[in-house]
Amino acid sequence: MKRHPWGKVPVVVFPNGFTLYESRAICSYLSKKYSFPLLPADSDVEAAARFDQAQCAEMLYFAEPAGKIAFEKFVKKFMGLPPNDALVADALRSVETFFDIAEQLLQDEDYMAGKQFTLADINYIPLIQRLFACGYEDIILSRKAVSAWWKRCLDRPAIQNMLAADKEAAAAARK
Structure with a gap:
């Protein structure tokens, strides 16, 4: 505390x-x-505002329902508890709606805050990985622009290194 x-x-x-x-x-x-180089320059007021906007959208409209799904379907599994299916269904509807809107926004942008990869994009990675682990990869992969954004994120060498390290850590934990 x-x-x-x-x-x-x-x-x-x-x-x-x-x-x-x-x-x-x-x-x-x-x-x-x-x-x-993960934040827009302070001198680029519009890019900084777009970054703030993208970060707020992730926190308010994605992280909360995706976090519920991850807790109910991923964490509770390890705790030996059943998921609350009604809560999961409601959260899934919210995540689907979020990515329906993101699909439209990503028609004209490469990343969530514009043309550059930023922390706003990085913030999605852990919860999207949990959605994949819970079997909800279609939420991302069924949307052409969202899927292309996700691929651009995953194709970055630093993200590949992080995911490889996570995979190694998980393998070591299972031993």
């Missing part, structure tokens, strides 16, 4: 004592501090 007032993870405590919680804030800070 000293590090995160809501008692959650993630939290990062830096050597100088600076403490930061919440994954989007942490990623944004690290991007700025170490000059990772």
Whole structure:
């Protein structure tokens, strides 16, 4: 509770004592501090606004229902608990609606915040991976523009390295 007032993870405590919680804030800070090209330049006001818009849309319209699906179908499985199918069905409708809209938006853009790959795109990866693990890959793959966006994200070398590391960690955990 000293590090995160809501008692959650993630939290990062830096050597100088600076403490930061919440994954989007942490990623944004690290991007700025170490000059990772994952945020629009502050001088490009329109690109920065599009990034903020894309990040808000992900948090408000995707992460919440996708997180419910991941908890009900993925986490509860490991806890030996049955999923709440009504909750899953409702959340699936919300995720489907989100990607119906994203399909239209991605007709003219390569990434969620515009032409450049940003943290807004990275934020989708964990929950989309969970949707795939739960058997809901058609939500992404059945939509031409969304599927093309997802492929562009996955084709990035850093994302491939991260996914390979995740696969190795999962394999090691099963041993």
